[in-house]
Amino acid sequence: MSRLIPTNWRVHPNIWFRFSNYLEVDILLNCGSHLFILDVKNYADDFTIAGDHLVRSDGYHIPDIFFKLKRDTNQIETSLINSKIDCQLLSYLVFINDDCYVRGQNNLGIDYFLRNQLSFIVRKMKEMADENERRIEIIESWITKNAIKQPVFLEIKHKSDFNRMVPGLVCPNCHKKIVSVGRQTVLCPCGQQLTKREVVDMNIRDYQLLFPGKINMNDLQRFLKESVSQSYLYARVKANI
Numbered sequence: 001m002s003r004l005i006p007t008n009w010r011v012h013p014n015i016w017f018r019f020s021n022y023l024e025v026d027i028l029l030n031c032g033s034h035l036f037i038l039d040v041k042n043y044a045d046d047f048t049i050a051g052d053h054l055v056r057s058d059g060y061h062i063p064d065i066f067f068k069l070k071r072d073t074n075q076i077e078t079s080l081i082n083s084k085i086d087c088q089l090l091s092y093l094v095f096i097n098d099d100c101y102v103r104g105q106n107n108l109g110i111d112y113f114l115r116n117q118l119s120f121i122v123r124k125m126k127e128m129a130d131e132n133e134r135r136i137e138i139i140e141s142w143i144t145k146n147a148i149k150q151p152v153f154l155e156i157k158h159k160s161d162f163n164r165m166v167p168g169l170v171c172p173n174c175h176k177k178i179v180s181v182g183r184q185t186v187l188c189p190c191g192q193q194l195t196k197r198e199v200v201d202m203n204i205r206d207y208q209l210l211f212p213g214k215i216n217m218n219d220l221q222r223f224l225k226e227s228v229s230q231s232y233l234y235a236r237v238k239a240n241i
Helices: 065-082 115-128 133-146 196-210 217-223 230-240
Strands: 010-018 022-030 034-041 046-050 053-056 088-095 101-103 111-114 185-187 193-195
Touching: 010 065, 010 133, 022 065, 022 133, 034 065, 034 115, 065 088, 065 133, 088 115, 101 111, 111 115, 185 196, 193 196, 196 217, 196 230, 217 230
Parallel strands: 034 088, 046 101, 088 111
Antiparallel strands: 010 022, 022 034, 046 053, 185 193
């Protein structure tokens, strides 16, 4: 993709910010008049969009994929406004794998593109861009001021200390602790009844994000406050790897 980007644009891969929470932008493009956020996914399968979830051909759900990008975009936009930076912020999901196909529209109005559409999305960005070098440098100053190094908790080896966090099984929608866990479903504080598998899988992915590497089942169960059995967790971990 880099060969398609104009040489005078500034390209920031895998850049981190911290506003109300940590967030990572896979690719941030600065052309002066616009900042483009590209959230790159390497999924390989057929997916259908349901709300802001992706549903794989076998029925497996990937929750909040559009919501998270929208949330991160809003945080960056708020910082730009507070810093009086005059530029337009746009975000796109890019499914980079040749073996990925996605159909449907999300309910948050976020555009997405497949790999064979990369030249189209870059052409679309070029048409919008007003490549003013001074504005590019102003935005670069904002990036320099606000970008951070990769958070330490994602780099260090994990030792079992969850006191700084709020452990427990949480809802993928409102992110509050689950009220009750049944055999097949869970009851969320926001009133939704969700499948147990969907909720547990999302929490396992959160654990993997916080503590990369081989999963320690005892630590994972403690992280979820023993709200599900270790045998159930083992089965879900095995299904997700």
